Amino acid sequence: xxxxxxxxxxxxxxxxxxxxxxxxxxxxxxxxxxxxxxxxxxxxxxxxxxxxxxxxxxxxxxxxxxxxxxxxxxxxxxxxxxxxxxxxxxxxxxxxxxxxxxxxxxxxxxxxxxxxxxxxxxxxxxxxxxxxxxxxxxxxxxxxxxxxxxxxxxxxxxxxxxxxxxxxxxxxxxxxxxxxxxxxxxxxxxxxxxxxxxxxxxxxxxxxxxxxxxxxxxxxxxxxxxxxxxxxxxxxxxxxxxxxxxxxxxxxxxxxxxxxxxxxxxxxxxxxxxxxx
Numbered sequence: 129x130x131x132x133x134x135x136x137x138x139x140x141x142x143x144x145x146x147x148x149x150x151x152x153x154x155x156x157x158x159x160x161x162x163x164x165x166x167x168x169x170x171x172x173x174x175x176x177x178x179x180x181x182x183x184x185x186x187x188x189x190x191x192x193x194x195x196x197x198x199x200x201x202x203x204x205x206x207x208x209x210x211x212x213x214x215x216x217x218x219x220x221x222x223x224x225x226x227x228x229x230x231x232x233x234x235x236x237x238x239x240x241x242x243x244x245x246x247x248x249x250x251x252x253x254x255x256x257x258x259x260x261x262x263x264x265x266x267x268x269x270x271x272x273x274x275x276x277x278x279x280x281x282x283x284x285x286x287x288x289x290x291x292x293x294x295x296x297x298x299x300x301x302x303x304x305x306x307x308x309x310x311x312x313x314x315x316x317x318x319x320x321x322x323x324x325x326x327x328x329x330x331x332x333x334x335x336x337x338x339x340x341x342x343x344x345x346x347x348x349x350x351x352x353x354x355x356x357x358x359x360x361x362x363x364x365x366x367x368x369x370x371x372x373x374x375x376x377x378x379x380x381x382x383x384x385x386x387x388x389x390x391x392x393x394x395x396x397x398x399x400x401x402x403x404x405x
Contacts, residue, residue, distance in 0.1 A: 133157065133241065133252055134157070134241055134242050134252075137157065137167065137168070145168060145170075148168065148170040149170050149171040149181075151170055151172060152172055153172060153254050153256075154169075154172045154173035154175075154176045154254060154255040154256070155168075155169070155170040155172065155173060155252065155253070155254060155255075156168070156169050156170075156173055156236070156238075156252070156253050156254075156255055157250075157251070157252050157253075158192075158238075158250075158251050158253070159248060159249065159250050159251070160208055160248070160249045160251070161246065161247055161248045161249070163192065164193065164204070164208075165192055166184070166185065166188045166192050168185065169184040169185055173255055176232070176234075176255060176257065177195075177224060177225070177226045177232060178226045178227035178228055179227050183227065187225070194225070195224050195225045196222055196223070196224060196225070197222065197223035197224075197225070197231045199223070200222040200223055203220065203222070204220060204222065207220045208249070217237075217238070217239055217240075218237075218238055219235055219236070219237045220235070220236040220237075220238070221233065221234070221235050221236075221258065221261070222234055222236060232257055233257065233258050233259065233260045233261075234255050234256065234257055234258060235255070235256045235257075235258045236253050236254075236255055237253055237254050237256065238251045238252065238253030238254075239251065239252060239253065262290060262291055262292075263290065263291065263292045264292050265291040265292055265293075265387075265388060265391070266288060266291040266292045266293030266387060266388075266391065267292040268293075269288075269292075269293040269294070269317045269387075269390070269391060270293065270294050270295065270296075270315065270316055270317060271284075271288055271293060271294075271295040271296075271316060271317055271318050271319070271320065271390075272295065272296050272297075272298075272304060272307055272316050272318075272319040272320070273285065273288075273295050273296070273298070273319075273320045273322075274297075274299070274300075274301060274303075274304035274319065274320065274321050274322065274325060274330070274333060275297075275299065275320060275321070275322025275323070275324075275325070275353060276299045276322060276323060276324030276325045276326065277322055277323065277324055279377070279378075280320075280322045280353055280376070280378060281297055281299070281322075283378045283380060283383060284320050284378070284383065285297060287380060287383050287384055287387060288387065291384070291387060293317075293387070299324075299325060299326060300325060300326045300327050300328075301325040301326065301327050301329060301330070301332065301333040302327040302328050304319070304321075304325070304328075304333055305328065305333060305336050305337065305340070308337055308340075308342060308345075308348075309340055309341075309342050309345075316344075316348060317349070317390045317391065318348065318349040318350070318351055318390040319337065319348060319349070319350050319351065320351045320353065320374075321333055321334055321350060321351065321352050321353065322352075322353040323353065323355075330352060330353075330361075331352075331361055331364060331365065334350050334352060334365060334370055335368055337350060338350070338368050338369055338370070339368075346369070349372055349390055350365075350370050350372065351372045351373065351374055351386065352365055352370060352372070352374070353373075353374050353376055353378065354373050354374070354375065354376065355375070355376045356375070372386075374386065
């Protein structure tokens with residue numbers, strides 16, 4: 129971007145804004161003194177996050193930081209301080225508020241274009257959508273794993289933790305039922321039920337969960353781990369309202385896809401993943 133962009137912006141704002149709107153990349157101009165002030169988002173930036181022209185500027189007029197997810201505000205200042213100390217470029221991965229209320233993972237690549245008396249710093253930058261970091265995908269999501277086979281527990285636990293989630297684990301069907309029915313403070317996003325459980329087998333556990341008094345019993349996603357020969361179990365499970373299965377041996381890509389589908393709370397998505405067997 130032209131290093132004189134701020135001079136042009138000050139001398140002929142309307143012309144400069146129109147010129148920036150002709151750029152296909154999402155561009156932002158901002159200034160930092162005691163606080164951050166956004167001067168302009170071009171049309172491509174508004175469209176990237178689902179806003180009409182001028183939407184981001186209007187949103188940040190009263191509170192410049194309102195477009196950032198609260199978890200990423202402090203890091204923005206840290207990056208700016210590091211830029212002042214060590215150089216003129218920074219790349220900041222953050223989450224920016226979309227018009228529909230969701231947050232888009234975004235890389236803000238910015239360059240210090242001008243520094244004025246009084247400590248005012250002027251930056252121009254580009255906003256680029258990026259995939260969510262792997263270890264943040266399941267942040268805040270908690271699961272229950274009830275599986276008798278160590279290999280199954282290992283695959284599920286490894287992926288859930290790698291993707292930022294947490295879980296309770298047991299190889300005892302009755303303990304799993306107690307964990308669920310006593311989980312007043314837990315909001316499980318799903319329960320993975322495998323074979324070779326002690327006390328209760330997997331199907332009995334699933335049936336007891338579906339018919340228990342817990343408010344989420346009828347709708348919480350239950351994922352049965354089944355082999356190719358488990359046709360009778362699969363049909364019986366469907367008869368009591370379970371239609372989500374993972375084939376054994378577990379495939380990490382398939383499990384990962386299902387975990388992403390289970391991100392929403394159980395009461396809003398009773399059966400988020402439907403893997404046919």
